[in-house]
Amino acid sequence: MxxxxxxxxxxxxxxxxxxxxxxxxxxxxxxxxxxxxxxxxxxxxxxxxxxxxxxxxxxxxxxxxxxxxxxxxxxxxxxxxxxxxxxNIYNYVNSSSEIVSSKINTHINICQENSKYPEDTRQRSQSPPETAQTPNESPIINLIDAPTLTDFYARTSELSTLKQWILEKHTRLITIYGLSGIGKSALTLQLIEEINTEFDYIIWKNLSNRLTLSRLETELKEFFYQSQQTPLSTIIDCFRQSRCLVILDDVQEIFQIGELAGQYLPEYQDYSKFFRKVTTSSHQSCLILLSWTTPREIVTLEAENQPLKSLNLRGLGEAATEILRQKGLKDEENWLELITLYQGHPSWLKIIAATIKEIYNGSVSLFLADQQNIYLGDLEHLLELHLERLSLSEKQVIHGLANQDQPVNFSETLLDIELSKSEFLQVIKSLIRRSLIEKVEIGERSLLTLNPIFKSYIKQK
The missing domain is CATH 1.10.10 (Arc Repressor Mutant, subunit A)
Known part of the structure; x- marks a missing residue:
């Protein structure tokens, strides 16, 4: 360029x-x-x-x-x-409202800096209605609202799963959910780089500013209409006319705080109908939701065998060793113990690695030997962001679980918690959707265990 x-x-x-x-x-x-x-x-x-x-x-x-x-x-x-x-490789509108096509060499080096970007944009032709885009054509992309992708660590299995859902199963709605900083955005950006030629349009919108559905639809139409001679009346019509990939980030921001997971704020209730319509209508596009938790209607739609999927994103596992290598930590033989302790969570490990460099001169063995309790330090405010969203009944249950040394039988009601069986099960499902507790299968028994980092934080408090 x-x-x-x-x-x-x-x-x-x-x-x-x-x-x-x-x-x-x-x-x-x-x-x-x-x-x-x-x-x-x-x-x-x-x-x-x-x-x-x-x-x-x-x-x-x-x-x-x-x-x-x-x-x-x-x-x-x-x-x-x-x-x-x-x-943000896309054709833009000039002053005469005609589509301008430009071949952009995305390996830009005007400032004597070397950066890697997605593949070059090429002249594209419009796909006919109701037909998938021919591979190797360049989509119109707008990722202005997307975060910067600085590092991507191996998520081979997750990428393979997502590509299968989108390209082979033609899944219409996908929810990628998990704890903050776990890598949802990074995974999705990498996914876009690998499958972008399968779409006509790709756009990323962030709901952190609580974008109303009406405003979202307006902005999406403006984006899709760039190359439409005759504007279409609804987003679903756009999804049928062209193959579109829409990513909605920070979906948890339109959910209520202090209620069970996935309940909408009053002014955003219409998103529920929108997600259902995207899932149940016939079209060739895909909507990806990135969130700390799943919307409540997702469970119902999955039960109806609708074309939607949910991916609960977890830690990196051994791939997280690359983080510790980049941070210059010592004692490689202890890295897996550190990764296991902090569940392979990339953001948590980066924060802890900084402490190890600063206080322990990069020695992982010294850090681990000096910990009577799990060290949290700068993680605490990140954990609190999740806990402050919980309902009163959820707080009661996780405090009860924090006091248990072993996983709890799924059929048991914790002591000192005045909840009916039905209420208890609703709370458990909500906490699972928040990635705060896990269900562990041992034989024919289902046991519940609280995320150990949150357990340590609650006990220390």
């Missing part, structure tokens, strides 16, 4: 968000920054004072921060825009 192409891409991105194009000075600042020039050098090229260029640049970085959803400054604007251009 040339400097001119990236400048045009950035200008169109800003215009789409602000309805204002970048002016000549702002363009000069961007071009000069990509060339490694200082503000005083840029000022000379556009016949402005150094202070004027600095002031305009400060406003420009603020605008780009708002547009891109991340902190932009002179030191990172180059890499940030290159990354966004690489991950």
């Amino acid at each position: 040339t400097t001119e192409e990236l400048l045009q891409w950035t200008d169109d991105l800003v215009f789409a968000k602000t309805e204002k194009h970048l002016d000549s000075v702002e363009m000069a600042i961007l071009e000069g920054t990509w060339q490694g020039l200082k503000y005083e050098e840029i000022a000379k090229t556009c016949n402005r004072s150094n202070s004027h260029v600095k002031n305009i640049a400060a406003e420009l970085w603020k605008t780009l921060s708002d547009v891109l959803g991340e902190d932009i400054k002179q030191s990172n604007v180059c890499s940030s825009l290159e990354r966004k251009a690489g991950y």
Whole structure:
């Protein structure tokens, strides 16, 4: 991608968000920054004072921060825009509303930085209605709302499962759920890179700002209509006309806090009908939900044998050794013990590894030998984010489980918990959907065990 192409891409991105194009000075600042020039050098090229260029640049970085959803400054604007251009490969609308096709070399190196991105965009042709896209054509992709993929650790089994569900089983709705930081977004971004040529459109939307369904549908239609001569009336019509992949991230943000898992906030109840309609309607597209827990209707739809699937994402297992290697930890013979202790959770291991480097000079054996209880430290606020969402009855049950030394028989009601059998079972199902407790099969018995990290946190508190 040339400097001119990236400048045009950035200008169109800003215009789409602000309805204002970048002016000549702002363009000069961007071009000069990509060339490694200082503000005083840029000022000379556009016949402005150094202070004027600095002031305009400060406003420009603020605008780009708002547009891109991340902190932009002179030191990172180059890499940030290159990354966004690489991950958001799509044809964009010019001032005359005609579709502009550009061949983007996504291995961009304008700023003397080497980065890896998905495959190049090529000229694509529209697929006819009700037909799947021909492989190797480039989709129109918008991943502006997606997080940055910095590391991806081996998830071969999970990737294989997801590809089978989407490409072979034609699953219409998939929920990937698990604890925060477990790798749901990273897995999905890697999935997109591997299957993007199977779709006409791919878009990532984040519900962390509690996007209403009405607004979501409007934004999706605007995205899908880029190449539609005749706009379609509903999202399902779009899903039928073209093969679309839509990812909704942070779905837990539209669920109630203090209630059983997956219950919607009052103003987001219509999402339940939307998810059901996506699942039960005939179309060739796929909706992926990323969440800490599953929506309540998923269980009912699965019981009805509808084309939807749920993937409970767990730790990395031995693949997590790569994290410890990257962090430069010592005592490799103790790595698996550390990984097991923290359940292969990538974010937890990164945080703990930082402590081991700082306090124990990178020695895993010294860290493990010095732990009478499981060390939590900087993990505590992450754990609390999950616990504060629980209902009162869920808190009662997990506190009861935290006091048990062994897994509890599924048919037993814990002492000092005033719940009916029906209420107890509902709570158990809710906690399982939150990935806080697990069901362990021993012979013909079903036993319950609390996540050991949360168990340690509750007991220490």
